[in-house]
Amino acid sequence: MTIPPGVDEQAIGAAPRAPGFDLLFVGRLISHKGVELALDALSLLQKRGLSPTFGVVGIGPQADDLKRRTDELGLTQSVSFLGHLEDETSLFSVMKGSRLFLLPSIREGFGQVVIEAACAGLPTITVDHPDNYARRLVTEGVTGWVCEATPAALADAIVIGLQTPLDMANGSAALLEAHRWEVAGAQTAEAYRTAKASQR
Numbered sequence: 508m509t510i511p512p513g514v515d516e517q518a519i520g521a522a523p524r525a526p527g528f529d530l531l532f533v534g535r536l537i538s539h540k541g542v543e544l545a546l547d548a549l550s551l552l553q554k555r556g557l558s559p560t561f562g563v564v565g566i567g568p569q570a571d572d573l574k575r576r577t578d579e580l581g582l583t584q585s586v587s588f589l590g591h592l593e594d595e596t597s598l599f600s601v602m603k604g605s606r607l608f609l610l611p612s613i614r615e616g617f618g619q620v621v622i623e624a625a626c627a628g629l630p631t632i633t634v635d636h637p638d639n640y641a642r643r644l645v646t647e648g649v650t651g652w653v654c655e656a657t658p659a660a661l662a663d664a665i666v667i668g669l670q671t672p673l674d675m676a677n678g679s680a681a682l683l684e685a686h687r688w689e690v691a692g693a694q695t696a697e698a699y700r701t702a703k704a705s706q707r
Contacts, residue, residue: 514619514686519599519626527604528587529559529669531629533620534612536567541611541634543569543576547658548611548665550580555662559669561586562605564598602627607668610634613656615641622686625650625679632664649678 534540542563549561563573563586570588577586592598602608608624610633618641621631625644631651633641645651650673654664 514622514626516626522596522599524603525600527601528562529606530561530609531605532609533564536565536569539614542573544611545609546576548661549582551658551662558585564589566591602629610641612639614638618644626683628675630673632668
């Protein structure tokens with residue numbers, strides 16, 4: 508039995524809205540998370556005359572390389588590396604002030620941050636890769652978009668996302684209901700009861 512983690516809707520709801528970004532990434536700065544892919548997509552958009560702001564929350568071994576890549580692509584005016592935020596409230600506040608959540612990861616075991624983003628009102632753009640479970644949490648055109656893992660496809664998805672407002676309150680209702688703490692708790696209790704019964 509697989510039990511998905513719960514999401515703290517109360518904490519997200521209570522967080523004050525803070526100035527955010529057109530695009531927001533939250534995660535460890537490692538290669539399979541796809542931040543470099545996002546930077547290449549932003550470079551393509553810049554050539555089209557578009558400069559959406561991009562906030563990168565997280566730390567990791569790729570941080571310095573990503574900052575150098577940002578400089579090489581001439582994106583320093585639109586990309587902000589925020590490092591590790593000190594608490595969840597700060598993270599949720601930035602989420603609530605942003606427009607789109609970007610998760611171009613080719614490997615996600617689950618992708619809880621997608622559900623947190625949905626709870627904060629953010630549609631998610633992620634990529635279609637067999638090792639990216641997070642793509643299963645996104646309903647195309649309802650809670651976000653799933654695109655090929657290429658700079659061009661991601662750039663196109665970003666344009667669509669920024670131009671297409673979604674009704675996240677209604678669109679994400681079923682997703683959030685399935686991942687409430689109460690649901691996760693009930694499923695965990697049932698799993699323990701089943702395991703205990705099988706040992707008799």
